[in-house]
Amino acid sequence: MSEESDSLRTSPSVASLSENELPPPPEPPGYVCSLTEDLVTKAREELQEKPEWRLRDVQALRDMVRKEYPNLSTSLDDAFLLRFLRARKFDYDRALQLLVNYHSCRRSWPEVFSNLRPSALNDVLSSGFLTVLPHTDPRGCHVLCIRPDRWIPSNYPITENIRAIYLTLEKLIQSEETQDGFPIRIKAVHVVNEPRIFKGIFAIIRPFLKEKIANRFFLHGSDLNSLHTSLPRNILPKEYGGTAGELDTATWHAVLLASEEDFVREFCQPVPACNSILGHAQLPEGLTSDAQCDDSMRAVKSQLYSCY
Numbered sequence: 001m002s003e004e005s006d007s008l009r010t011s012p013s014v015a016s017l018s019e020n021e022l023p024p025p026p027e028p029p030g031y032v033c034s035l036t037e038d039l040v041t042k043a044r045e046e047l048q049e050k051p052e053w054r055l056r057d058v059q060a061l062r063d064m065v066r067k068e069y070p071n072l073s074t075s076l077d078d079a080f081l082l083r084f085l086r087a088r089k090f091d092y093d094r095a096l097q098l099l100v101n102y103h104s105c106r107r108s109w110p111e112v113f114s115n116l117r118p119s120a121l122n123d124v125l126s127s128g129f130l131t132v133l134p135h136t137d138p139r140g141c142h143v144l145c146i147r148p149d150r151w152i153p154s155n156y157p158i159t160e161n162i163r164a165i166y167l168t169l170e171k172l173i174q175s176e177e178t179q180d181g182f183p184i185r186i187k188a189v190h191v192v193n194e195p196r197i198f199k200g201i202f203a204i205i206r207p208f209l210k211e212k213i214a215n216r217f218f219l220h221g222s223d224l225n226s227l228h229t230s231l232p233r234n235i236l237p238k239e240y241g242g243t244a245g246e247l248d249t250a251t252w253h254a255v256l257l258a259s260e261e262d263f264v265r266e267f268c269q270p271v272p273a274c275n276s277i278l279g280h281a282q283l284p285e286g287l288t289s290d291a292q293c294d295d296s297m298r299a300v301k302s303q304l305y306s307c308y
Contacts, residue, residue: 031078
């Protein structure tokens with residue numbers, strides 16, 4: 001037997017390595033904090049986030065996912081899990097439940113979450129239905145502007161509007177500075193130019209909302225001065241009595257299209273069917289089904305959402 005043959009005989013083959021000695025899965029990407037000192041202080045005071053314990057908390061949540069939901073197809077990256085910890089003020093159990101609800105909702109509402117990418121929503125995005133204002137409010141909240149009057153029901157179903165809103169929220173929370181929930185928290189909903197019937201509808205709906213959610217709705221009618229007490233004129237476009245120029249919807253459309261690959265990677269991969277591990281879906285806080293929001297969306301002429 002030649003020396004080369006002996007070497008081949010005694011060394012494990014590539015096939016045997018791949019079958020019997022699979023390498024361990026790669027570790028999730030490490031976390032690099034991008035928060036300013038002011039935001040670190042704010043996170044400590046409002047979310048109970050302690051920088052010295054942050055990675056320990058993330059690892060604790062990661063371990064809980066692996067132990068209690070081993071079949072849950074989810075990212076375990078530090079940055080991703082931090083979204084849920086921050087949304088629930090670093091309460092491990094509540095953060096885990098939010099993560100499960102998040103994936104349960106995605107699996108049980110395929111008409112919204114399947115193929116969720118900017119290029120699939122060009123009709124909505126080019127219509128001017130929604131945009132994000134270029135400047136944040138004094139609290140650092142991004143302002144999402146939604147104009148339901150731009151929706152023409154014969155062009156596409158209302159679920160496309162919901163998809164565009166969700167797409168926008170997902171893009172916003174990619175920035176660590178905006179992570180306070182969803183995991184995202186709606187800080188306020190300012191409604192302007194609403195017809196009288198909307199006030200009647202909201203009066204009926206309000207008792208069924210959680211008090212903290214109901215208290216975040218502000219109906220201004222045509223009184224833009226009332227709006228400006230919450231959102232200063234220097235961040236608002238002239239359409240809302242502001243001094244920041246005309247409302248620009250093209251820039252945010254371009255921002256989303258530039259993120260196409262990120263959304264394809266996250267939302268356009270095969271998703272396991274919903275199973276008993278996830279249970280019944282629970283919609284994220286403040287989100288309603290398309291049937292529930294159909295009438296109110298058509299009734300309102302313009303809305304401004306101020307959120308992290």
